[in-house]
Amino acid sequence: MAQRLVYTRVSRDSQSTERQEHLLREAGLTEDVAGVRMFSDPATSTKIPALERPAFRELASYARDGDSLTVSELFRLCRDLPDILAVREWCREGGVRLQVLSGALSGFADLAADDATTSLVVNILVSVGQFQRDLQNELTREGVAAARAAGRRGGRRPVVTDVDAAREAYRSGASIAALAREHGVSRGAIRTAVADLIPGRIEPEPGESDPEVLTLDIPGVVADHLGTVDLSPEMRAALDAGHVIRRGRGYSLRVTAPGEHHAVWLQIAMTLTGPAGRKAYRTYAQRFAPLGATERTTR
Numbered sequence: 001m002a003q004r005l006v007y008t009r010v011s012r013d014s015q016s017t018e019r020q021e022h023l024l025r026e027a028g029l030t031e032d033v034a035g036v037r038m039f040s041d042p043a044t045s046t047k048i049p050a051l052e053r054p055a056f057r058e059l060a061s062y063a064r065d066g067d068s069l070t071v072s073e074l075f076r077l078c079r080d081l082p083d084i085l086a087v088r089e090w091c092r093e094g095g096v097r098l099q100v101l102s103g104a105l106s107g108f109a110d111l112a113a114d115d116a117t118t119s120l121v122v123n124i125l126v127s128v129g130q131f132q133r134d135l136q137n138e139l140t141r142e143g144v145a146a147a148r149a150a151g152r153r154g155g156r157r158p159v160v161t162d163v164d165a166a167r168e169a170y171r172s173g174a175s176i177a178a179l180a181r182e183h184g185v186s187r188g189a190i191r192t193a194v195a196d197l198i199p200g201r202i203e204p205e206p207g208e209s210d211p212e213v214l215t216l217d218i219p220g221v222v223a224d225h226l227g228t229v230d231l232s233p234e235m236r237a238a239l240d241a242g243h244v245i246r247r248g249r250g251y252s253l254r255v256t257a258p259g260e261h262h263a264v265w266l267q268i269a270m271t272l273t274g275p276a277g278r279k280a281y282r283t284y285a286q287r288f289a290p291l292g293a294t295e296r297t298t299r
Contacts (some may be wrong), residue, residue, distance in 0.1 A: 001035060004064040005059055005096075008078045009041040013238045022158055022244075023072040023101045037062065046079045050087050065095030073102045074126075075228055081126045087120070088112045135228045136268050143264035160193040170194045214259050216287050217245060217252040221280035222269045230269055235261050262288050 006029050008020045015038070024030065033037050042053040050056050055254045063069070069091065071077045076289075077100075083185035086094045091098045098112040104125050105111055111122060160166050160183050169179055176194075218226070226239055238257035245252045266288055269281045 002068065003062075003064070004029060004036045005067055006036060006038045007040070007056060007059060007064060007069060007071050007077060008038070009046075009055075010052070011045055011046055012236065012240070015043075015236075017283050018244060020072040020076060024070070027101050036297040045210045046075065046083075047075075049083050051079045051090060055228060060090065060094075063094055063096050070099045072100075072103065073224075074100045074105055079228070080130055081123065085145055086124065105138070136225070136271055139268050139271060140229055140231060140264060143267045147173060163193045166190060166193045188280050213256060214262055214288070215254065215256040216262060216284070217254050218242070218250040218265065219280035219283050220247075220253065221272065221276055222265070222284050223251075223253040225272060226265055226268060235264065259288075 006024060008017050008024075010017055029036050039055040039059040041053045044053050044055075051060065059069070066096040067117075074084070078087055088098065088111065090096075092114055097110040099109065099113060105122065107120060108121075111118065118249065162183070166179050166183060170176070170190075174182075176187050176190045179190045179194075183190070210255050223239070223242070232241070235257070238255055238261055239253070242253040245254055266281075266284055269284055272278060272281050
């Protein structure tokens, strides 16, 4: 009996396979279904070729002629043209069909087919995808550089180390801005340190986020693209911790992160093309601008 081999992968321990599992469930591919066998490579970078990953090697030793290999998204299996070509060659040699459930190549019943049309389309789309990722990586680096030039830094925000001194200086009349410069932290960090000393301050409701941190619903189209970009560990962790919100046939990713993170992600989203991509960008920009942007982003 032919087996349906399912492969999942995440790059870091902090990442979740929730989206992959959702797509697989919709296709009827779960562990409790007869004939389905699951293989997973946790915390495995795509820099390691697919055929060299532990779980994929196990899958390869298990596969038999007539089986099928299914992945939720192509980049979970491989990201560059040489790697996909190597996987296709392995599939053809072993008589294994290759299927992707989401993305531009999802319409093919067998991506490992040796006909000229399939080979041409795979080569073109994977090459275009590689070009988009390279372009997005350039935009990410430019966005991070712009944020740093403007005095914004990514990662964990510095906290006030000498709280007593900051509080005493504030009581003596020092401004929050001056204390932030003196202690090398954000104004928000100073406000936190002297919160009970600020006249007329309204305490946030339980569960309310820090005013410098934004919780936004990132359209699924944008979230999918961000999943293909090389981001800083802090930005990637923030996305991985996001909560998926189902909206009809699509979804949004609810992410709580510093406003500067959202600014970089929004700049990356500007590369999206087509009606769906442009609409997703505008939606994200409209949600972000009133809350965190110093300038409204237009397109």
